[in-house]
Amino acid sequence: MHAEDVDCDRSAVHVKPWRAGADAPFIQIDGITKRFGDVAAVNDVSLDIWKGEIFCLLGGSGCGKSTLLRMLAGFETPSAGTVRIDGQDMAGVPPNARPTNMMFQSYALFPHMSVENNVAYGLRREGLAKAVVADKVKDMLHLVQLDGLARRRPHQLSGGQRQRVALARSLVKKPKLLLLDEPLGALDKKLREETQFELMNIQDQLGITFIVVTHDQEEAMTLSTRIGVMDAGRIVQVGEPREIYEHPGSRFVADFIGTVNLFEGRVDVAAPDAMRVMTDVGPILVDPVQGLSARQEVAVAVRPEKMRLTRKQVDAANSLPATVQDYAYMGDITIYKLVLEGGRTLKVSVANGDGDGAPITWDEHVFVSFPTRAGVVLTA
Amino acid sequence: MSRRWLVIAIPMLWLGVFFLLPFLEVARISLVDPAIARPPYTDLFQDGVFAGDFENYKLILPKYFYGQDNLYITAYLNSIRIALISTLLALVIGYPMAYAIARAPEPWRTVLLFLVILPFWTSFLLRVYAWIGLLKGNGVVNNVLIWAGVIDQPLVMLQTDFAVYVGIVYTYLPFMILPLYANLVKLDGALLEASSDLGASSAATFLRVTLPLSLPGILAGCMLVFIPAIGEFVIPALLGGPDTLMIGRVLWDEYFRNRDWPVASAVAIAMLLLIVGPILWLQRSMERA
Numbered sequence: 001m002h003a004e005d006v007d008c009d010r011s012a013v014h015v016k017p018w019r020a021g022a023d024a025p026f027i028q029i030d031g032i033t034k035r036f037g038d039v040a041a042v043n044d045v046s047l048d049i050w051k052g053e054i055f056c057l058l059g060g061s062g063c064g065k066s067t068l069l070r071m072l073a074g075f076e077t078p079s080a081g082t083v084r085i086d087g088q089d090m091a092g093v094p095p096n097a098r099p100t101n102m103m104f105q106s107y108a109l110f111p112h113m114s115v116e117n118n119v120a121y122g123l124r125r126e127g128l129a130k131a132v133v134a135d136k137v138k139d140m141l142h143l144v145q146l147d148g149l150a151r152r153r154p155h156q157l158s159g160g161q162r163q164r165v166a167l168a169r170s171l172v173k174k175p176k177l178l179l180l181d182e183p184l185g186a187l188d189k190k191l192r193e194e195t196q197f198e199l200m201n202i203q204d205q206l207g208i209t210f211i212v213v214t215h216d217q218e219e220a221m222t223l224s225t226r227i228g229v230m231d232a233g234r235i236v237q238v239g240e241p242r243e244i245y246e247h248p249g250s251r252f253v254a255d256f257i258g259t260v261n262l263f264e265g266r267v268d269v270a271a272p273d274a275m276r277v278m279t280d281v282g283p284i285l286v287d288p289v290q291g292l293s294a295r296q297e298v299a300v301a302v303r304p305e306k307m308r309l310t311r312k313q314v315d316a317a318n319s320l321p322a323t324v325q326d327y328a329y330m331g332d333i334t335i336y337k338l339v340l341e342g343g344r345t346l347k348v349s350v351a352n353g354d355g356d357g358a359p360i361t362w363d364e365h366v367f368v369s370f371p372t373r374a375g376v377v378l379t380a
Numbered sequence: 381m382s383r384r385w386l387v388i389a390i391p392m393l394w395l396g397v398f399f400l401l402p403f404l405e406v407a408r409i410s411l412v413d414p415a416i417a418r419p420p421y422t423d424l425f426q427d428g429v430f431a432g433d434f435e436n437y438k439l440i441l442p443k444y445f446y447g448q449d450n451l452y453i454t455a456y457l458n459s460i461r462i463a464l465i466s467t468l469l470a471l472v473i474g475y476p477m478a479y480a481i482a483r484a485p486e487p488w489r490t491v492l493l494f495l496v497i498l499p500f501w502t503s504f505l506l507r508v509y510a511w512i513g514l515l516k517g518n519g520v521v522n523n524v525l526i527w528a529g530v531i532d533q534p535l536v537m538l539q540t541d542f543a544v545y546v547g548i549v550y551t552y553l554p555f556m557i558l559p560l561y562a563n564l565v566k567l568d569g570a571l572l573e574a575s576s577d578l579g580a581s582s583a584a585t586f587l588r589v590t591l592p593l594s595l596p597g598i599l600a601g602c603m604l605v606f607i608p609a610i611g612e613f614v615i616p617a618l619l620g621g622p623d624t625l626m627i628g629r630v631l632w633d634e635y636f637r638n639r640d641w642p643v644a645s646a647v648a649i650a651m652l653l654l655i656v657g658p659i660l661w662l663q664r665s666m667e668r669a
Contacts, residue, residue: 073573073577074577075573075577094576095573095576095577096576096577096578096579096580096581097579100577101577101578102573102574102577104570104573104574106568106570108568108570108571108573108574109574110571110574110575110589111593112592112593121575121578121580121588122578122579125578125579125580125581125584126579169574169578170577170578173578173579
């Protein structure tokens with residue numbers, strides 16, 4: 001179970017059925033709504049998820065992602081809409097009769113049971129023979145690398161080990177759909193990165209469909225086949241991680257995923273080879289976008305790593321003079337905070353290569369440049 | 381260091397003055413003989429010689445070994461039986477109540493808990509007397525049942541073991557509910573959801589998750605009901621009949637009717653030793669849970 005194995009054949013990843021739309025989706029969520037009093041925690045959400053996917057619901061706290069997950073598990077009853085899992089309508093099916101299992105954010109391990117009894121709990125409720133249960137538990141504990149800890153109680157385990165017990169307990173019944181609520185939220189950064197790859201590997205071995213709720217965009221990017229970004233109870237964009245990052249559909253998504261420099265402005269000239277947008281920092285040239293009218297209000301989003309930082313002006317579609325206000329050296333990259341002439345600030349990240357020349361430092365006058373393809377025009 | 385001593389010293393002093401000294405006094409009286417004097421017993425040291433013996437304790441032993449009759453043993457066994465049954469009844473009635481309060485919406489919990497402890501605002505004695513009015517031959521319960529046509533003759537409830545059970549369960553129910561509530565309210569709802577998610581029915585979730593996790597609350601509640609119930613005097617005296625022989629009543633009779641303080645003290649010490657065993661066992665189980 002190492003990071004290198006991750007790129008092996010992950011059916012859903014390679015076939016990308018959501019692109020072809022060939023076979024029917026495994027999970028069909030249609031117009032689902034959950035109202036608490038007057039507030040719609042989840043508002044008319046429709047999603048299709050295919051077998052073998054790791055689908056991430058990404059959003060800030062209170063965006064409705066956990067409520068959506070709890071409706072899939074059966075803990076909340078939708079106010080409207082339907083959920084189908086493998087063609088079966090889930091309306092009125094209680095949690096204990098659903099082909100789903102959930103890994104809770106708090107892990108919800110039974111404190112009075114040993115690790116093996118926690119994992120065996122679900123199997124015993126099915127009335128399986130003792131020997132079968134013992135075998136399955138043993139295999140599952142091996143898969144999550146907890147052999148030897150079977151007789152421990154949860155309070156005798158580290159956070160990482162508890163997370164694995166929770167995962168093992170939710171996987172051992174081989175559910176059609178595994179729901180994970182912030183599965184890595186309680187782990188420290190290093191453990192989190194390792195566990196991410198393990199999670200993907202386990203998902204690949206078992207072929208179970210995962211729906212993961214997270215507020216951590218980095219986690220969503222590395223784990224998922226697709227991401228659904230949520231805001232105020234609605235899905236605002238669904239797409240593969242690269243798509244979401246490179247082509248955000250709105251200012252919210254661009255800002256929520258990664259870092260972005262947003263320039264508000266109006267479409268000035270919509271030419272066939274390049275389009276000019278008049279912004280508060282002057283004209284910005286971007287690749288032409290269909291369906292925009294002159295003087296329409298738009299925002300141009302430019303990612304920090306798509307900008308170049310030079311001491312001398314270079315030949316580029318867009319070049320802005322600026323002063324270095326601050327920078328943060330991160331090892332692999334350096335993030336610069338720049339002030340433009342009008343006073344607004346920009347973030348530019350520079351990869352630290354072989355260290356040619358003296359690095360740009362405080363108060364230096366520099367030029368920020370980027371090609372037309374770096375700017376993403378947002379209307380929403 | 382000295383400050384820490386001060387903190388421990390206050391409860392220690394309290395226990396020393398109000399528990400240990402009286403206990404030693406009772407233990408001393410249990411070793412001497414009754415006397416027509418004031419106080420009504422002989423001295424432990426007469427002319428500087430130890431004059432105590434265990435004769436009073438021998439009276440308590442069953443007839444088979446020693447003594448005249450089985451009065452004390454019968455009373456002990458009766459007390460244990462009545463206390464055990466009352467504790468079980470209180471648990472069966474109190475658990476669902478505590479569970480309902482713990483699962484009630486937050487603002488309701490305080491109100492419901494208040495209702496549970498509301499009877500404490502009235503004198504214990506008055507409340508037991510009130511039960512006489514309820515249970516007697518032409519009391520409220522009988523009148524209602526006759527009016528409803530359930531019975532034609534009034535039921536004999538007062539001065540029976542039944543009335544004693546009613547009285548004990550009624551009086552000590554809050555002591556069962558409060559520790560159970562304190563335990564159940566802490567129960568993580570996610571554990572119940574996890575259990576259901578893993579395929580357990582509501583009954584299985586209760587038996588395998590809720591019940592084992594509330595065991596400390598159950599033990600605490602049972603202890604708080606069982607221990608005072610065993611030595612209960614007022615309730616069997618007012619509600620019980622001549623057959624309801626409980627050790628608390630025997631003790632009272634020895635002290636105040638027979639004025640045999642030494643025997644009464646021996647009975648009290650023996651009772652203490654009898655309940656110390658189960659208390660220690662319960663405490664041990666609670667620490668493990």
